[in-house]
């Protein structure tokens with residue numbers, strides 16, 4: 001069963017926990033207030049104990065008063081995610097999640113967007129729900145650059161197709177992408193730098209499949225002006241003011 005402490009992928013928490021964090025009362029007492037119909041979320045009374053809210057986004061009213069968390073410093077982090085870690089708060093199959101590597105962060109932070117388990121590289125993390133939602137909105141066409149190694153020798157025609165935009169598995173047609181070919185150091189592989197601004201699930205892998213190649217290695221190296229630089233794998237750092245401004 002999901003615990004009261006669990007944080008959803010979008011940073012949501014159970015209502016009773018949020019109320020307790022706001023200093024209303026203990027979680028158990030808050031549960032009784034919810035069941036008694038004393039709590040409204042975004043204008044609607046809720047009596048369900050499974051209700052989840054996102055701090056900084058949902059408006060929670062208790063006995064007519066808007067609840068606020070004690071002032072928490074907003075954190076904006078860049079994390080170099082290693083391959084083999086899931087980007088989720090908890091996994092029902094017991095697999096390793098990124099939170100195993102983030103235990104030194106005392107505040108709850110959640111990922112901005114996603115990276116597949118087998119993808120490594122740049123992942124933004126924050127405790128600022130509004131910032132995360134704004135950044136993930138499709139209208140925010142922020143550039144994401146990937147270093148991609150595929151099996152086989154990729155042709156110029158395939159690269160042109162990727163540049164123009166291509167229909168991927170589920171019928172989605174990708175927007176034009178910036179694609180550069182680099183010298184690959186391994187035999188029977190090709191190395192590309194691919195820059196896109198969409199965030200379709202498994203997009204880069206599906207783009208490569210659409211031109212007949214399987215991904216051997218996929219690393220996100222840049223989002224907007226934020227780059228991995230020499231941040232070691234499994235480590236995080238705070239964004240600089242300039243980087244934050246650029247997002």
Ligand code: URA
Pocket residue numbers: 114115116117119201202203204205206218
């Ligand atoms: N595209 C993918 O296919 N996977 C990722 O993790 C990110 C982009």
